[in-house]
Amino acid sequence: MIQLPQPDPGVLSRRAAIVAALNDALPGAVIDDPAETRAYECDALTAYRCPPLAVVLPRSTEEVSRLMRLCHDLRVPVVPRGAGTSLAGGSMPTEDAVVIGLSRMTEVLEIAPEDRMIRVQAGRTNLAVSGAVDHLGFFYAPDPSSQLACAIGGNIAMNSGGAHCLKYGVTTNNLLGVTLVLMDGSVVELGGPMGEAPGLDLLGVVCGSEGQLGIVTEASLRILPRPAGARPVLVAFDATETAGACVAAIIRAGVLPVAIEFMDRPCILATEAHCGAGYPDCEALLIVEVEGTPTEIDEQLALIRDIALRFDPIEFRESRSDDEARRIWLGRKSAFGAMGSLGDYICLDGTIPVNALPQVLAGITDLSRRYGLAVSNVFHAGDGNMHPLIIFDANKPGDLDRAEALGADILRLCVEMGGCLTGEHGVGIEKRDLMHVQFAAPDLEAQMRVKDAFDPHWLLNAAKVFPLDASAPRRERRLNRPADAA
């Protein structure tokens, strides 16, 4: 079980006064009825819940600034929230925290196709960013699978990825600038043309800082011309290791498809039962997608076919129509839904060097047997970002604990093989205490110093990212010096 720190009793005892001050600052934007704050008690890591002290839904940078200054002066913790789709508990509240939600900040502020840029309020959803430039022939590249719901502000906080990162990079590579409100209410513009500003790369460190350095209220994003077309192929293998080796060979050959997705047998069986995509009977399959004009696509796929055939696949399935392409993607796109029908699951997010895939897959199989819990693999193989799904039964006493322990062992294996704990979901509360596996004390200390510079009182989303024992001295300093002179 994940530990949660004790709420600040000093804040809880001032609850009524704090809510009154919030209402004065932003009438009509404050939610404090426990029946309503429950809607904000968790994000997509639903096993952990805690209703906040209050929720405020501002409409502008100025309003966020006003709220932040107030909470700072009252020494009240703040938890920022985009759309609440974090799988890591990144926007999970604490009992003593005010949630500042971005759901009323969804405007498009500027579209500049000649600068290949769009500027939006940070509560706008990822898909609605692409939607705003679609008619101009452009799109926003990072595409996390929650893109229909997730907010750009959350994408920036977690440095979200998606299926097409192999070619286009993740959020940080597509972010040109932000308006950031610091905990003390000051407002700063970071970034600039090409994402660059004089001095230290503050934009670079804010992206992926999980809402611990400030609240992003507006963002300038790089948009790209939509490719002429895209086409997937499906390659089926009789061993997971062979599929892993084929991925490494494709990358070594210098072909960079936009996506290489991997599914193993348990996942294939589940999706077949769920949506009947007609996948072959095999141990593992790859979906490789390339982009461009028909000539470009043919040229790239010919190369990929040559490489794949060297690994003696059971089947190399090409798509000759939009419908065939859709059927190739169908099983992959419904994989998470299909896994959900098997039982409860934990979705891991460890990333490994691509050439370690065969070894790590074998290691996961061993661990799965040892714990007696099924693990199914479906992930972005091209960039080594694995998503092992651990299937368990939440109603069975002890099963969640066992599943969490297995997950921790799989992540330890990823780190041992040269990888990391999380490739795109973030640390949040979920992987916070595993940070010691990847980082030594000075490594964590250096990161916490960055938070000291942005948020000296550790008021913003403080119980996340860093192991509780590592951040305790900083968090407790605040408790020992409550709301005196601001």
Next chain:
Amino acid sequence: MRPETEADLAQIIREARAPLSITGGATRRWPGEGAAAPLDTRGLTGITLYEPEALTLTVRAGTPLAVVEDTLRAEGQMLGFEPAGAPGSTIGGVAATNAAGPRRLQLGAARDALLGIRMIDGEGNIIRNGGRVMKNVTGYDLVKLMAGSRGRLGVLTELTFRTAPIPPARVTLSLPDLDAAAAIPALTLALGGAWDVSGAAWLPGRGALLRLEGLAGSVAERAASLSARLAALGRVEQAEDDPWPLLHAVGRDPALETWRILCRPSQAPAILANLPQPLSLDWGGALIHVALPAGSAPDLPPFDGHARRVTGAAPGLIPATDPVTRRLNTELRARFDPRGIFEGCD
């Protein structure tokens, strides 16, 4: 001082009592930098890991850029961000200055290819951040913070980069009759379509330049289609030589006072209107290099971005940094280097 190991380097920093200027090949200095006693990183050399099939390379910071590039070329790979090199350039300097060439449009700058670092802060602590995988959101991204930090927070000792395959085919289209301002619409048109342009620049005497790379058939197809679209803007030729290395030398001539202006491409024509003919445009017009008389500053209309004097006697930055950004820079420096050992400028 030229330590040969990370541990020795850390020891030197712990014992330092006066400011140090971290120095690799000293090929990317701005005015005002390099005044303190040099701390030479060129004793820390060697490629410690290269896995072409995982597109990753780990290298010690003092390793010459040329050694890195030769090693990659032998495996058909490259640093995708195309850093300009001068004799003596080190890979540490490439990272510490966030170097980037024309391909920044497509593959980003050094910061985007840098996957992991080892560094030493101002108190001699050895710190690791990032790793060697392409997707990594584990903890804060100090890799980005250090890329381009120009030695102000610490010494980079080891770097891991994502490498890129060298594209098998390349074509450069040029519109030789366009001056700098007239080049902007041509570059914008090319970058606004699905031609996957990997370089969009302008050079005096060469005109607008557009680079297409990839598999041979695809490059030929894109070149034909883009040429047809550009024809309305001027005469289009296919370059017979490789003009892109010419951009590497821009902004390095110590005899000139060079300003580097970063702007939105749509604002470039108004900026160019008040300037003498520039030395170059790159990144579709977002980057302007221009030589000005010694001691002068460019006459700039209001714009999003900044201008910096990159060669010449004195530092120069327009506009001045805002107070909140300045405070954050100062706070970070105070925490990574509380004794003020590392020389730095704004």
